[in-house]
Amino acid sequence: MIEPQRDGILMIDHPMSDSLEQTQQKLWQAITQAIRQHNGLPFSEFMRAALYQPGCGYYSAGLKKLGQDGDFITAVELGSMFAQTLARQFAEVIEMVSDPVIMELGAGSGRFCADVLTALDDMDKNGRYVPDCYLILEVSADLKQQQQQHIDTLPTHLSNRVKWLDTPPKQPFNGVIFANEVLDALPVEVFRHNNNEYQRLVLQLQNGQLVEHWHTFPADLLTQLKAKELSLPDGYRSEFIPYLNNWMAGITAPLHQGLVLFVDYGYGRDVYYHPERHTGTLVCHQRHQANFNPYHDVGAQDITAFVDFTAVAEALKAADCEVVGFNHQMDLLMGLGVENIISAEGDYSNYYAQATELKQLMMPNEMGEKFKCIAALKNLNMTLSGFKNNRLHNL
Incomplete structure (x- = not known):
């Protein structure tokens, strides 16, 4: 699994079962390949891969998701x-x-x-x-x-x-x-409001580990975000669904x-964008426990954002x-x-x-x-x- 470390660095640990380990390895390879190919991976694309990557994403692999034996109950x-x-x-x-x-x-x-x-x-x-x-x-x-x-x-x-x-x-x-x-x-873009500008969360690789970086938004996504007409304090972090x-x-x-x-x-x-909700709404579910680390056990836990x-x-x-x-x-x-x-x-x-x-x-x-x-x-x-x-x- 992937655990957060100091300085924003995220490290891979070992999954619990062999079959799950193989699935997560395939997913990790897909994610790292995409990062290298595109020189970074926006969070929305990371979330898309973690949930829907064919054969190894959370919703694509044969993991028990619903009910008492799964991760959450609807x-x-x-x-x-x-x-x-x-x-x-x-x-x-x-x-x-x-x-x-x-x-x-x-x-x-x-x-x-x-x-x-x-x-x-x-x-x-x-x-x-x-x-x-x-x-x-x-x-x-x-x-x-x-x-x-x-x-x-x-x-x-x-x-x-x-x-x-x-x-x-x-x-x-x-x-x-x-x-x-x-x-x-639905995969979300993660943004922060910094020095009166919106910045986009993009994942990079550093020594084989995931690191969060903040980049400039492409013009079309920036237009979608600005259309919300938000008034946010400096350092505010949240999400939105792109191309909704x-x-x-x-x-x-x-x-x-x-x-x-x-x-x-x-x-x-x-x-949703109240000043007190300054860390966003991302939440993950695994074995009926909520956590706020989307990089933990990638492919083996659900990643969601409030709507x-x-x-x-x-x-x-x-x-x-x-x-x-x-x-x-x-x-x-x-x-x-x-x-x-x-x-x-x-x-x-x-x-x-x-x-x-x-x-x-x-x-x-x-x-x-x-x-x-x-x-x-x-x-x-x-x-x-x-x-x-x-x-x-x-x-």
Whole structure:
């Protein structure tokens, strides 16, 4: 693994298992080769390699990522309540459009897809709410295999509707685009504000070790950063997603009519770049422990950054979508009647499990306020039940 040393130098230590060691060695070779080839590697490209390098990045290698045996637990992995509740929001949209399709970005284990399709099927046995197709846009071959195994447990009339994509579809569709904890995994540029100028974090090699250096931003990235109109103290360090408008345009272009819904942890811009948050928002997860060293165990831990939801709203607007909702996860779930999903029938252990899941999803000190939800409509005029309590003023 890679451990930080004095003077900003980062050193390689030995991973724990032979298979993991081989994977990390391949990743390290790819990173160092890129540094030598380009005379330095921007942090965004380091993060991209650490997470997505084919065959050896965190999301590309066959490491256990989700659940109790992995590195972190998402709302989806707590149980079926999250998906059952959001299915109600999807159903409202499906009623409004023709030939409905759901497209999920980064579907994790596939559980959300399976639970949503099951919930929509249960709402109306005539198939009124079941989409014509459920598209999964997945860049990880390892996760795609896990998803396929999960989807195969569904009844045939549901599993046959699921299709996998490597890129957004070229044909337009109506319906829903959904992503849970995807935005936080998009590679970010790390910057600092120094002497009234923005500087870009670039990694170099020194005696076989990674060293942080600060370079001048290319003009296009500097324009994106300055467009945020930030007022930052000297020495302030943080992040932003480069080319977010381009990414959003590509994701939403196929949607002709429908809903775009993202759920993730983050803030509106004023809170995101608050003066007290002067070290940024980068956080890593490994074996359910958080740390703030992205150079530790590269390829064997998740690297994320909190989301600037104001930037997401701007990107949605630039992609011809109308941002209509922003709120806490607990507001979204309450608006959709999550409390009505708990069943008092059956044994007490089942009721206790549901109550525990609800608490984790809803409590402010759990996921309730940490996770935010942003909704945008495209060529569709409707009221979303999940956004009755709206916090658009926080964007």
